[in-house]
Amino acid sequence: MFVLVNLKAYDCDPVAIARAAADVADDAGVRVAVAPQATHLAPVAGTGVETFAQHVSPTGHGSHTGSTLAAAVAEYADGTLLNHSERRLRLADIDAALDAAEEAGLETVACANNPEQVAAVAALGPDAVAVEPPELIGTGTPVSAADPDIVTGAVAAAGEVDDSVSVYCGAGISTGEDVLAARELGSSGVLLASGVAKADDPRAALEDLVSGL
Numbered sequence: 001m002f003v004l005v006n007l008k009a010y011d012c013d014p015v016a017i018a019r020a021a022a023d024v025a026d027d028a029g030v031r032v033a034v035a036p037q038a039t040h041l042a043p044v045a046g047t048g049v050e051t052f053a054q055h056v057s058p059t060g061h062g063s064h065t066g067s068t069l070a071a072a073v074a075e076y077a078d079g080t081l082l083n084h085s086e087r088r089l090r091l092a093d094i095d096a097a098l099d100a101a102e103e104a105g106l107e108t109v110a111c112a113n114n115p116e117q118v119a120a121v122a123a124l125g126p127d128a129v130a131v132e133p134p135e136l137i138g139t140g141t142p143v144s145a146a147d148p149d150i151v152t153g154a155v156a157a158a159g160e161v162d163d164s165v166s167v168y169c170g171a172g173i174s175t176g177e178d179v180l181a182a183r184e185l186g187s188s189g190v191l192l193a194s195g196v197a198k199a200d201d202p203r204a205a206l207e208d209l210v211s212g213l
């Protein structure tokens with residue numbers, strides 16, 4: 001299982017969380033990655049943890065003020081999220097951002113709300129898709145318990161399009177039990193945020209997440 005921790009724009013210490021994630025990944029032998037704000041990519045990557053951007057632009061070098069270029073992100077990061085439900089892109093822009101990310105050598109995780117969108121984004125050839133029902137994001141109610149069919153549906157939808165695309169799930173995942181339930185449903189990773197970024201003790205939260213793996 002891959003544990004991808006998105007720090008969003010939460011008021012947290014990205015480097016402390018990254019250090020804890022690197023330790024937990026090493027100790028448990030589990031892939032754990034951290035996706036900080038773009039301005040924190042360098043210090044987070046400096047901890048040695050796998051580092052993801054939260055977004056890259058569907059543009060290359062040129063007159064694109066405010067862009068986050070995949071090539072610039074790749075100086076520090078290993079991969080990137082795309083089309084998170086809090087950073088939605090049009091289909092053509094997901095396609096272009098995937099191309100830019102792949103050209104820069106970034107691993108790509110494209111998000112989708114439901115199995116139908118999973119099929120659409122899987123057809124664009126990301127390394128992975130992450131299904132997240134928006135209504136469960138940040139609730140602490142895990143998608144694996146509240147809407148298991150959306151996870152199994154996403155696994156089936158991606159498999160019909162391209163079975164080399166990994167399927168992750170997210171929304172409300174915060175415990176080791178949630179991670180195991182996600183795996184039972186066919187997911188090969190989880191995407192989560194508040195369970196770690198808002199935890200009183202992020203290191204303990206990370207240790208619990210991987211405890212059953």
Ligand SMILES: O=C[C@H](O)COP(=O)(O)O
Nearest residue numbers: 006137138172192193194
């Ligand atoms: O990127 C992470 C997801 O939106 C899930 O967020 P959450 O774990 O706070 O529900």
